[in-house]
Amino acid sequence: MTSPRREVLEKLTPVLTKRWLSPDAWDIDVYERLDGYAALRKALGVHPDDLIQLIKDSGLRGRGGAGFPTGLKWGFIPQGDGKPHYLVINADEGEPGTCKDLPLMTHDPHALVEGAIIASYAIRAERAYIYIRGEAVHAARRLRNAVDQAYAKGYLGQNILGSGLNLDLVVHSGAGAYICGEETALLDSLEGFRGQPRLRPPFPATHGLYASPTVVNNVGTIASVPYIVLGGAAWWKSMGTEKSAGPMIYSLSGRINNPGQYECGLGITLRELIELAGGMQPGHELKFWTPGGSSTPLLAAEHIDTPMDFEGVAAAGSILGTTATQIFSDQDCPVYATYRWLEFYHHESCGKCTPCREGNYWMVRVFRRILAGEGTHADLDTLLDTCDNVLGRSFCGLGDGATSSVTSSLKYFKQDYLDYIEGRKAPRLSAKQLVGA
Ligand code: L3W
Numbered sequence: 001m002t003s004p005r006r007e008v009l010e011k012l013t014p015v016l017t018k019r020w021l022s023p024d025a026w027d028i029d030v031y032e033r034l035d036g037y038a039a040l041r042k043a044l045g046v047h048p049d050d051l052i053q054l055i056k057d058s059g060l061r062g063r064g065g066a067g068f069p070t071g072l073k074w075g076f077i078p079q080g081d082g083k084p085h086y087l088v089i090n091a092d093e094g095e096p097g098t099c100k101d102l103p104l105m106t107h108d109p110h111a112l113v114e115g116a117i118i119a120s121y122a123i124r125a126e127r128a129y130i131y132i133r134g135e136a137v138h139a140a141r142r143l144r145n146a147v148d149q150a151y152a153k154g155y156l157g158q159n160i161l162g163s164g165l166n167l168d169l170v171v172h173s174g175a176g177a178y179i180c181g182e183e184t185a186l187l188d189s190l191e192g193f194r195g196q197p198r199l200r201p202p203f204p205a206t207h208g209l210y211a212s213p214t215v216v217n218n219v220g221t222i223a224s225v226p227y228i229v230l231g232g233a234a235w236w237k238s239m240g241t242e243k244s245a246g247p248m249i250y251s252l253s254g255r256i257n258n259p260g261q262y263e264c265g266l267g268i269t270l271r272e273l274i275e276l277a278g279g280m281q282p283g284h285e286l287k288f289w290t291p292g293g294s295s296t297p298l299l300a301a302e303h304i305d306t307p308m309d310f311e312g313v314a315a316a317g318s319i320l321g322t323t324a325t326q327i328f329s330d331q332d333c334p335v336y337a338t339y340r341w342l343e344f345y346h347h348e349s350c351g352k353c354t355p356c357r358e359g360n361y362w363m364v365r366v367f368r369r370i371l372a373g374e375g376t377h378a379d380l381d382t383l384l385d386t387c388d389n390v391l392g393r394s395f396c397g398l399g400d401g402a403t404s405s406v407t408s409s410l411k412y413f414k415q416d417y418l419d420y421i422e423g424r425k426a427p428r429l430s431a432k433q434l435v436g437a
């Protein structure tokens, strides 16, 4: 294991993660001792429009994958329309490899609750929801406890801290469907329907929960708000790059010595992140990696100096996504990894549209053939052709995302596919596993 050099260690910027190592920071008394709810007190003295402007000035972009400017989204909420407004926090963290929101909600749930209160005040919402992934039982328990504590201390409910602000916050557990991380499927699920994506536009900003103006933001986005209120826009922008401002929690997994969450200014390179994580495991050399989860195109070892911000990763041909950085080595197989992801998308496809429902089903079958040593050269064309018919023709991002690892692994690692097809690599699946393929 290699120790990171000092100049690389200095790239760590613990902001959202700063309380994670403080014992019992999930408890409101400890949280208050560590500056907790100071941002709310400050925010309540600021006009809601000025808060929206502050978030715009900070350059905060959504932490759920798309990087949409948060202040702009808040500014879309029509004011004086007489309708109820809602804040919905997407805590359905389900992207394979992503693990930044769950530790945040477990170790520091009040940061999310405080951010939710400030954001609701800014957009004039009197009801907010945290939609948490069904499997995240412990995090949901922590959140519910935090919400109860916040009510007991007057941070939630009627006339919050005597300001006249009213807010009810509800923690709602999903039922474990990846598609409910898509914002409109999430809203359907919250309304009690089967979670399937809605047509956009109209966007949730005007037609969201119960057809009312709704801001849907990721956990990391909302938890950033108290820090920006306390530290100011200029301080936030002092971290990251000009267009990708602020710190980001990178979740590193795979063939590194110290997997985990590393919070650094956006724009740190993959090489530096691997160094922070103690280097590659002994005997392993970087072969391929995902910058932001399995929905983002794979990159290769040659991209190790890619700056991990929205623009840097896009320039390398991928998407920053959720910064779920999964590291694979020369001892891992990109064909098999892609197959496992495809099985996931096939399983999680909601079935609403044909390209995704059928395309993923067919691609899984083709991958099984290849991995069982029964693939043909024509199968590679079939895969690319199927991706062509799924990408851009699917109803929501799940279909598009499913094609990412297929097209990118064929781009960088075609030889690995040919090795199975031409018999140089031993089959990974048995003929028995082809049954049903
Ligand atoms: C009003 C407009 N609002 C856009 C809003 C829109 C949404 C946000 C971003 O996908 C990404 C995807 C996955 N008026 C608007 C508007 N908005 N135009 O802005 O929208 P969009 O369509 O760019 O992205 P999206 O559909 O929200 C999210 C990527 O995330 N992803 C992550 C998946 C998993 C997780 C997780 O586990 N936590 O997030 C992975 O890469 O591929 O690109 O709010 O309403 N004119």
Ligand code: SF4
Pocket: 179, 197, 348, 349, 350, 351, 352, 353, 354, 356, 357, 394, 395, 396, 397, 398, 399, 400
């Ligand atoms: Fe459902 Fe897939 Fe179509 Fe999205 S792309 S609506 S998940 S079938």
